Amino acid sequence: MQQKILATLQRFWRGFLAFTPGQKAVTIAAALGLIIGGYLFSSWAAKPSYAPLFTNLSPTDASGIIDKLNANKTPYQLAANGTEILVPSKDVYSSRLAMSAAGLPSSATSSYSLLDQEGITTSEFKQHVDYQRALEGELDRTIKSINGVVDATVHLALPQQDVFNDGSQKPSASVLLTVNPGTTLSSAQVQSVLNLVSSSIPSMTPDEVSVSDSTGKVLAAAGAGLSGATTDDQLAATTAYDTKAQAKIADILSSLVGPDHYKVQVNGVLNYDKIHSVTDTPVFPSGAPPVAVSSSMETMAPGAPAAGNGVLGATSPTPTAGARGASGSGGYKSTSNVANYQPGSQNVTTDVAGGQLKSQSISVLLDKQYAGQVDLNQVKSLVGNAVGFNPQRDSLTVDAEPMDHSAADAASAAAKKAADAAAAAKSQAQLMSMIKTGAVVLIVIIVVVASLVIGRKRRKDDDTGDDLDALLASLNDGSLPPAPKEIVPQNREAAIHLARQRDLAEMADSQPQEVARLLRTWLNTKEG
Numbered sequence: 001m002q003q004k005i006l007a008t009l010q011r012f013w014r015g016f017l018a019f020t021p022g023q024k025a026v027t028i029a030a031a032l033g034l035i036i037g038g039y040l041f042s043s044w045a046a047k048p049s050y051a052p053l054f055t056n057l058s059p060t061d062a063s064g065i066i067d068k069l070n071a072n073k074t075p076y077q078l079a080a081n082g083t084e085i086l087v088p089s090k091d092v093y094s095s096r097l098a099m100s101a102a103g104l105p106s107s108a109t110s111s112y113s114l115l116d117q118e119g120i121t122t123s124e125f126k127q128h129v130d131y132q133r134a135l136e137g138e139l140d141r142t143i144k145s146i147n148g149v150v151d152a153t154v155h156l157a158l159p160q161q162d163v164f165n166d167g168s169q170k171p172s173a174s175v176l177l178t179v180n181p182g183t184t185l186s187s188a189q190v191q192s193v194l195n196l197v198s199s200s201i202p203s204m205t206p207d208e209v210s211v212s213d214s215t216g217k218v219l220a221a222a223g224a225g226l227s228g229a230t231t232d233d234q235l236a237a238t239t240a241y242d243t244k245a246q247a248k249i250a251d252i253l254s255s256l257v258g259p260d261h262y263k264v265q266v267n268g269v270l271n272y273d274k275i276h277s278v279t280d281t282p283v284f285p286s287g288a289p290p291v292a293v294s295s296s297m298e299t300m301a302p303g304a305p306a307a308g309n310g311v312l313g314a315t316s317p318t319p320t321a322g323a324r325g326a327s328g329s330g331g332y333k334s335t336s337n338v339a340n341y342q343p344g345s346q347n348v349t350t351d352v353a354g355g356q357l358k359s360q361s362i363s364v365l366l367d368k369q370y371a372g373q374v375d376l377n378q379v380k381s382l383v384g385n386a387v388g389f390n391p392q393r394d395s396l397t398v399d400a401e402p403m404d405h406s407a408a409d410a411a412s413a414a415a416k417k418a419a420d421a422a423a424a425a426k427s428q429a430q431l432m433s434m435i436k437t438g439a440v441v442l443i444v445i446i447v448v449v450a451s452l453v454i455g456r457k458r459r460k461d462d463d464t465g466d467d468l469d470a471l472l473a474s475l476n477d478g479s480l481p482p483a484p485k486e487i488v489p490q491n492r493e494a495a496i497h498l499a500r501q502r503d504l505a506e507m508a509d510s511q512p513q514e515v516a517r518l519l520r521t522w523l524n525t526k527e528g
Contacts, residue, residue, distance in 0.1 A: 020454050050077050050086035053095055054105060056144045056151075057083050061105035068102055069095070083150065132156055139200060143175065143193055148185060151178040154197065171204045172222065173197045178214040187233050190219045234272055237355060241268045248386045249364065256374050256382075260408055261367040266387070271358040275350070283344040292340040300332035362387060364398045371400035 019027065053076070054065060062078075065085055069076045074095055077086040087095050099105070122130075136154045143152035153176040159169035175193055179185060194206040210222040245266040253262040364383055366374075380398045383389070389396055508515045 020451065023451055048075075048088040048090070051089040051092050052079075053085045053087045053092060054099075055080065055084045056149075057085065057105060064102075064104050065099055068099060068104060072098060128158075128160070132158055135200065139175075139197055142196060143177070146189060146192065148179050148183040148189070149177055150180055152176070156201065158201070170208055171201050172208040173201065173204065173210075174222075175209065175211045176214065177211065177219070185213070185219065194220055234270065238268060238270050241270065241357070242266045245360070245362070245387045249362070249383050252382050252386055253364070253366070253379075256379065257366055257370040260405070261370045261403070263363075263365040263403075265363045266360060268360040269358045271356050277350045279348040279350070281346045281348065283346050284341065285344055288341060290339040291342045294338040296334075296336040298332065298334035357388075359393050360387070361395045362389070362397070364396075365403075366398070366400040367403040368400045369402065376400065 016024065016027065054061070057065070059082070062082055062085065066076065069085075069087070072095075074087055074091055078084070079086055136156055139154040139156075140152050143149060143154070155174045155176075157172045159171060175197060177185070177193070190211055191206075193211050194209045197209045198204045198206045207223050209220065210218070211220040212218050245268065246264045249264045249266070250262070253264065362383060364379065366376075366379070376398050380396060383398065384396055504515075
């Protein structure tokens, strides 16, 4: 087995020695490239993958964790401007347990751990302050978990809970956010901050929370919600509405007069005023018992004249005012029952969300050349139905005028020319790429063929050299066969030829190296 391996290696080595210097250089470069590539690939494959250990760390916590990792000889990487620490994936959970045992991250922000330091002698004021600081710390840590938020600071104003607080004092909060450079929080993220803070404090509503960023921009104003701070969002919402309405109108007009033969402009006004209304309506419930009942009754003796039947005069009895139910038998009777009921009340609270359409103005201009094919009133009706036109609120104008298409035609021609030029450039690039590829392939073929031809020629030279070496060796050790017997020349030319043969034999005996070199030169010249 060992001999076979050695024979194989010797065969490869003889083949390598048979290469030209250029072939040897290429072979050595390829081998070195293969070795270096394999080393780099093995190094990359053996490199561990890293995963986050902690994120959104304060500088103090990051420094403490790094010191602990160095003490444990755990490799790490820093990310997110030093606020995030990465460790090998296999060491994430063990490192977290080790950090937790060491009290890291200690978090410079106070939290509920403050309450653990209180004793039985702690005053009520200190308990209230510690509780407020604990809430602020927990809210800080919670808000920093939002994507894009680097740091958060929450300040709470909590009224003292005692018998003198009649409920008119409401808690409030302010939040200061520090976001990543180039990051802008969306309205949904700001609203989530409002909800997180207000839901964590009893009796607090989102209207009592204000949010600002580190640049001083107000993201949500107290009492106004997002409407007092998101001017950019309002502009974006208005622009989105205008664009959507214009797209609806353009879809209809394209079917009527064709594309590029109309102009549409929509200007919408969205109402972002926050309306809070309370309606108190009296309610009279049926079947409820009365709160007060009164009753009265009047009667007269039998035989007395009926009220209202006497004749006016001195002897006539004075009629009784308000008498009812006169009796023909001479009696009088009056009954009255009064029941008082307590009316109820119904409170209806209405909150109107911002972003409702307040008004809109729509302008449609048609190309007069194509407008003759359609009815403008019909176009006005279709456009109004597409965008929810309200005559009491909105305005709509549809007109037809000649339109100049020279700029559009020039732009279309320029675009077509640019497209043709791009296509031609692409075709030329593809052709050049094919030519380059073909040239490279041709060069490779020429190099391979030349290498084969040169290798074959070199092998022939080696074989010839071996024969000459054998000849020279035989000349040196005297192992040549005996010279033929002396031949008597028959004429002058034969004598000259025999003399030349003798001279060559003597030269081979006296200068074998020169003879061998001369023979190699003749053989190479003959084959070339």
